[in-house]
């Protein structure tokens with residue numbers, strides 16, 4: 001083990017350079033013009049896995065290829081097998097003008113590496129890859145068998161991963177899946193995330209006249225779709241921050257007192273949090289502290305709102321239509337399909353008769369929960385403690401990783417979420433970065449993890 005740790009320490013500079021090469025690929029899965037970049041990125045990663053000594057395969061899917069890189073030729077029944085999951089695709093980098101340096105030209109400042117995808121998720125699974133390189137290149141025997149599964153469609157809903165898991169179920173059977181795609185409160189608070197929120201998306205369209213109308217000639221006798229949409233959306237939440245869709249909270253499992261106690265251990269300073277977010281005041285569901293509001297309570301957010309004229313100057317019209325994109329974050333045991341249905345029914349019920357309404361269902365992902373007191377969770381906590389040199393915390397993550405529930409359903413395995421993102425890493429925002437300290441400690445955690453997990 002000492003040899004592995006020494007190898008990781010001695011090769012830091014090279015590892016950082018390799019991560020920069022990886023981040024340089026604009027592997028944006030949402031934008032068709034980047035199809036070639038995704039293929040090039042997958043190919044680079046596949047070759048990189050081979051060069052560190054893994055048996056890597058580039059598996060075609062109907063979408064972007066999936067990389068399967070294993071430590072073994074044939075799985076042995078006597079050794080435990082674990083999966084490491086990651087994604088090589090990234091979110092669009094727009095708006096470009098808000099980046100301090102180009103998103104696909106990695107830049108190092110202090111102990112941060114800036115670039116789209118540095119944190120979400122290239123840097124995080126790359127740390128695991130480097131930890132395993134440490135074993136393979138020093139001839140240190142791994143106490144278990146490992147498969148890296150790195151896909152290229154995470155940011156567009158893991159379109160083809162479910163089918164891939166199903167058709168490779170036997171090969172992918174494992175004790176647990178390790179995923180580093182969540183956050184930690186600080187370098188002094190490494191964390192195991194034991195719950196994720198789910199998600200349910202809808203698109204709401206309100207249509208009025210058959211075309212944009214002159215607001216002087218017709219205004220006053222025709223409903224304005226933008227106004228109607230605003231009024232509809234405004235009714236979805238009350239002044240206490242409660243969602244007003246009937247039945248929305250029916251399946252929510254309340255927190256246990258143990259969980260509330262664990263969450264209360266997390267460092268939280270309201271003023272700092274406010275300043276960091278740039279808001280004059282926090283807002284959330286009444287009766288819950290902010291830490292619970294953003295991880296253990298369901299929400300409804302407007303993600304985008306479009307209607308009418310947005311160019312220079314003014315244009316006096318009644319727009320023909322107005323649209324909103326909405327996502328709801330769900331907690332155990334809310335079901336996305338049911339929540340989407342409830343939202344559709346409610347919006348139809350309250351829509352004014354002077355406009356037409358269409359509510360299109362979008363993607364959904366179920367919430368997730370794994371026992372923080374299980375043996376595997378405890379093993380992961382020990383690895384965190386050794387690598388970071390301090391007592392880890394338990395977290396509920398506000399975000400969603402829909403594939404975690406698929407892993408559970410298809411492979412029957414729980415996920416250990418050992419994220420390495422700091423609160424100011426800006427994943428999904430301009431100026432995304434990854435902490436090089438997290439990278440370094442993440443590699444050490446990756447190295448210790450297999451020792452701890454295999455002992456179980």
Ligand SMILES: [Zn+2]
Pocket residue numbers: 091120155427428
């Ligand atoms: Zn993401």
